[in-house]
Amino acid sequence: MNTAPAPAPRPAPTVPGGPLLQVSGLRKTYSTAGTQLVAVDDLSFSLHPGGALGLVGESGSGKTTTARMLVGLERPDHGEILVQGAPIAATVRGRAARLARAKAVQIVFQDPYLSLDGRISIGTTIDGVLRLHGRGDRVARAGRVRELLAQVGLGDRESAALPRQLSGGQRQRAAIARALAVEPAVLVLDEAVSALDVSVQAQVLNLLSDIRRDTGIGLVFVSHDLAVVRYVCDEALVMYRGRTMEHQPVADLLTAPRHPYTRLLLASVPRPGWDPDAIGRQRRSLDVLPGEPGSPASPTVGPDA
Template structure:
């Protein structure tokens, strides 16, 4: 895989050429995810970002086989989980969990919290009785809730509390890897911070590896070690958060970061406004899928799908005009100091 360094330990999760297509009723193909490739190191958090419709959630569900991918490979601890029979995959599901976006619709309204978490414990063969009750109470306290909350129903909680229940369910089976799918986007800003801090604490104490799907780049910068920028199912840029945020190379990443609010009224930002809307995944543009909205696009961009280009250690960009754009950026940088 491009970007892999043989001298480094193998990643916990490796996604190679993942594709997810759907068929419409009239027989057309929806290209939801196209040739998605990236790694997640053990104990790290990778943020998957992009506009609505970029394929982030679909990618997360395909990695966990909640959707059966059309093509590609997903290696978890060296095993291609996409090739496993369903019985064998059930064992791996204990190690690969998900926190859903909507903390209300993902919880069964007819079940008490103890039953919701208990379902997860059933899959792990956890004993019933007092041991089960004690485990549920321990999980609730770990996510900042009380033991007596086990007897309540989801509608009796706030949105932040419901998301904590979802987190408790995800960690109940002691997973190694969790997909957090827009897990704070439906919450108030103050509650978002609490849930993010909880995820960070759980990651450190339990040794979790996270794929954090989000559209809020500020949240990703706070929580994640690396970032993967998606547009219309394809990766535009990926690399360490600090480096990508400090010096984004792809025009799409630059536009996303220019739109992120800055908590400093004295700091001026040059907003990059993209033309038009994201194209339909039924008929994506030829070549670079971003070219129809890119301010730097030329006829060259329509010819071929750009290959990933190495920028630095673990920083990769998919842009056929990367070298030219780098020269333009260097020129602006030099002029600023003249």
């Protein structure tokens, strides 16, 4: 986890209306070696316009699988996803349905170099998205490309460049501009700043805070880095082996965590006097966490618990 101190979090915008995103009873399993691996189990949460929710947990906790289900890259076994009150179909058929889903939810991946086409310029990439969604003629699209790039702090030089000619931070800004091109209701960011230098992380996080303040877009931020979540998110949902361990406002979760697993995550952040052996002993002392197979059932810790 990032050891650099995080700036004070920015206040969340207040936008009237019902939930922008509602997830209810989401479950996803995979078959491996003749057994069923539960990746996500009975996951529920909501996100309001202009809000930002952090999905937090170790590798294998199910947070990336959740992100992939939100954007349709994985199909849930059970559960429902609503965007602006309308259900997102588990199976999307036909061009119109695919475009509608893309407009509802977009994703920005961890490595922008892999998600951008290295053979074409950044401006051409964004223009292709606009053209696919029928956003105006060539002149109108060119103007919109400039607007989107300016929104993320890029200009004509970056528009004409290939992905390999840009820095990591510039590529991630370009990936965000591409995702914003269709004006989605929800933007999912899967470890979107974890590969960036700390100073560049701060720039991208400031950018995301400005975008949600100005547009009312909802952010679902997948991260293992509690410092990042503290800065950009209003609420955090802690996952372990696909299940919710705790869901609280970020400030409350970081200062008064209720679940032993959350306390373990916080204790795992390196600091002066940090003892990794003690963390390992604490990890083993948890043995079987509440909600795991073979353990006593216990209620999920939520915002109103």
